[in-house]
Amino acid sequence: MKKKILLVDDEETLCWALHEALSEEGFDIENTNDSVKALEFTRKTKYDLVISDLKMPIMGGLQLISEIKKQNPDTKAIIITAYGSIEAVIEAMHLGVLDFITKPFKIEQIKRVIYRVLSDSAISSLNNNISSTKSTDNEGLKNDLCSQTDVFFVAKDVTETANNIFYDVVEIGKLKAFISGSISHEMDIKNVEVLVKTIFRYVLKKGNSPAFLLKEINQYLCKNILKRLPVSLFCAVLDERRQTLCYSIHGEELTCFISLPDKEVARLESSPFPLNMFPGIVIMERNVPFVAGSRVVMIRNSALSKVLKSGTITADRFKDAISDGSAANCEDMAKGIKLQIEGLDESIAGGGGCAVIVLGSGFATQTSALCEEVMSIPLPIGNYGEILEQFDRKLVPLVADDCKRSEVVTSVNEAVLNAVYFAYHKDEKGDIFLKFSLLGDEVIAEVSDHGCGFDMQTYTEPDITLYKDLTKKTGRGIFIMKQLMDRVVIQSSKEMGTAVHMAKRVSCNED
Amino acid sequence: MKIERREKEKATILSPTGDLVYEGIDELENQFKISCDNAHHVILDFAHTRYISAKALGIMAFYLKNFRDRQKGLKLIHVNENINKLLVITGLLKLIEIFETEDAAIASLGHQVGKLEKMLLWSKENLTQEYP
Numbered sequence: 301m302k303k304k305i306l307l308v309d310d311e312e313t314l315c316w317a318l319h320e321a322l323s324e325e326g327f328d329i330e331n332t333n334d335s336v337k338a339l340e341f342t343r344k345t346k347y348d349l350v351i352s353d354l355k356m357p358i359m360g361g362l363q364l365i366s367e368i369k370k371q372n373p374d375t376k377a378i379i380i381t382a383y384g385s386i387e388a389v390i391e392a393m394h395l396g397v398l399d400f401i402t403k404p405f406k407i408e409q410i411k412r413v414i415y416r417v418l419s420d421s422a423i424s425s426l427n428n429n430i431s432s433t434k435s436t437d438n439e440g441l442k443n444d445l446c447s448q449t450d451v452f453f454v455a456k457d458v459t460e461t462a463n464n465i466f467y468d469v470v471e472i473g474k475l476k477a478f479i480s481g482s483i484s485h486e487m488d489i490k491n492v493e494v495l496v497k498t499i500f501r502y503v504l505k506k507g508n509s510p511a512f513l514l515k516e517i518n519q520y521l522c523k524n525i526l527k528r529l530p531v532s533l534f535c536a537v538l539d540e541r542r543q544t545l546c547y548s549i550h551g552e553e554l555t556c557f558i559s560l561p562d563k564e565v566a567r568l569e570s571s572p573f574p575l576n577m578f579p580g581i582v583i584m585e586r587n588v589p590f591v592a593g594s595r596v597v598m599i600r601n602s603a604l605s606k607v608l609k610s611g612t613i614t615a616d617r618f619k620d621a622i623s624d625g626s627a628a629n630c631e632d633m634a635k636g637i638k639l640q641i642e643g644l645d646e647s648i649a650g651g652g653g654c655a656v657i658v659l660g661s662g663f664a665t666q667t668s669a670l671c672e673e674v675m676s677i678p679l680p681i682g683n684y685g686e687i688l689e690q691f692d693r694k695l696v697p698l699v700a701d702d703c704k705r706s707e708v709v710t711s712v713n714e715a716v717l718n719a720v721y722f723a724y725h726k727d728e729k730g731d732i733f734l735k736f737s738l739l740g741d742e743v744i745a746e747v748s749d750h751g752c753g754f755d756m757q758t759y760t761e762p763d764i765t766l767y768k769d770l771t772k773k774t775g776r777g778i779f780i781m782k783q784l785m786d787r788v789v790i791q792s793s794k795e796m797g798t799a800v801h802m803a804k805r806v807s808c809n810e811d
Numbered sequence: 812m813k814i815e816r817r818e819k820e821k822a823t824i825l826s827p828t829g830d831l832v833y834e835g836i837d838e839l840e841n842q843f844k845i846s847c848d849n850a851h852h853v854i855l856d857f858a859h860t861r862y863i864s865a866k867a868l869g870i871m872a873f874y875l876k877n878f879r880d881r882q883k884g885l886k887l888i889h890v891n892e893n894i895n896k897l898l899v900i901t902g903l904l905k906l907i908e909i910f911e912t913e914d915a916a917i918a919s920l921g922h923q924v925g926k927l928e929k930m931l932l933w934s935k936e937n938l939t940q941e942y943p
């Protein structure tokens with residue numbers, strides 16, 4: 301059945317353009333430039349979605365949504381505005397508006413938002429679960445179940461303190477932005493929750509760095525909440541293409557771990573300083589690999605954080621539960637860890653109420669990551685021209701774009717020449733090893749040797765003056781690599797030799 | 812890897828047949844050294860060269876200055892996209908002139924000033940016109 305959408309905007313041209321574009325998508329569209337008429341429409345017809353301008357004569361968008369929600373609370377709403385002030389956004393979110401579109405916008409942009417809002421996404425399920433859990437909470441312990449248990453799961457008590465935890469997930473293309481936090485029970489959780497989630501979604505339109513998001517949230521909290529009570533927040537952006545997780549954690553009561561397939565569980569670094577205390581607090585972010593099967597575990601338990609900090613118990617105690625291979629999905633893992641915490645002595649971690657959130661990758665192992673080409677070059681090198689041709693041939697199945705392939709070959713050539721000249725003290729015998737692989741949409745090149753390495757302490761970053769100051773003859777190869785590739789990391793030690801890791805985003809060869 | 816050398820009018824044309832990355836670099840430096848001693852300008856033809864290394868670019872930068880001190884020019888022809896990008900990121904494109912063909916490069920050799928000097932002269936002329 302066609303989804304019914306009501307468009308309300310006093311700008312007739314915009315209304316008409318949207319009507320045309322959305323009708324083509326198969327929606328049943330009705331539009332009006334009068335908000336009072338729109339209210340009459342909603343009395344006669346039940347719409348799945350109302351898209352309204354914010355500023356309109358007689359009755360503004362927020363008032364209209366408020367009236368529609370009184371008649372039919374299930375009607376979803378999106379606001380369009382040229383005046384996207386955070387205050388208006390917060391008010392709209394309080395009314396239940398699901399998203400904001402700022403003018404000018406592209407039709408494709410609004411289509412994406414409409415599909416997301418109308419679909420039963422993890423976000424809406426999450427939010428519905430939060431409200432339903434709150435309204436039907438009983439005594440005793442109960443788990444709060446979220447959909448997509450292989451991607452995300454929250455296990456928590458229904459005690460007052462454990463309820464003061466909130467979370468939100470937003471998907472933007474191949475990025476998944478996640479926020480979770482907790483506040484002191486003395487505060488009004490609903491207000492802070494709405495404020496944090498709204499700012500989170502609003503700021504995501506401007507940038508998706510966790511440090512930037514937390515900085516903006518912290519500043520708004522400091523300005524809008526007069527009580528200086530600590531707010532702990534975990535914010536992460538998962539990049540499916542790069543298979544990395546960029547995160548930032550603030551506040552002492554959150555303890556976070558990361559579990560990667562075939563690797564030991566590690567604790568994620570966090571700042572002990574909570575938010576909503578100082579507007580100018582410095583917020584840092586870190587990047588970690590996050591391949592298919594990886595999980596992030598966030599434990600909210602202030603007592604547990606204190607004993608972990610004091611060393612009364614160690615993080616190793618939870619590592620088995622986190623790396624437990626029998627936990628098939630996030631749900632099993634979250635429940636398992638929560639049970640383990642509950643099993644601890646009451647004096648250690650029993651008092652504060654406990655919540656465990658497990659976040660999974662949500663994507664399957666990329667078969668393209670297995671696409672690898674390996675070769676070794678024995679020294680001394682004979683016909684280097686032929687070897688360079690081989691680099692190119694190895695890269696043809698991985699990289700479609702000739703120009704980008706040439707840039708990768710040029711960079712790899714520099715790494716190889718570096719090894720030839722320095723690793724084995726020129727002309728001595730040895731081997732240089734090469735591996736090309738495709739990870740997501742990035743081609744990864746690794747050039748390593750088992751030579752004598754070089755002193756990383758004396759290594760300095762090459763700069764652009766290399767070709768102007770003709771007395772400087774070292775660092776040119778590294779300079780070229782860094783200019784042509786997206787990321788370059790050099791590791792060197794006397795024991796292991798030198799390894800140059802390079803990555804460049806490319807268009808993959810479909811064949 | 813060989814570098815073919817021939818003279819045409821007032822230029823010496825160096826044509827490497829292969830990549831200037833490893834074996835070819837010493838040969839390139841030798842050819843430049845030889846060119847220092849005669850009065851000819853130098854044209855480097857990259858028609859058969861796909862890749863050049865950082866070291867080769869360093870040698871080009873060194874001899875570009877050396878030739879200029881001797882009132883000679885170093886011009887490039889048939890430069891592919893990859894080499895062109897290297898010239899851009901190393902800043903050499905500001906100092907070295909690239910031509911589509913050998914004839915165009917030779918025709919430009921009448922000027923006894925380099926690209927940078929020409930730009931400076933041009934800007935001075937413009938300044939004089941605006942503020943006589």
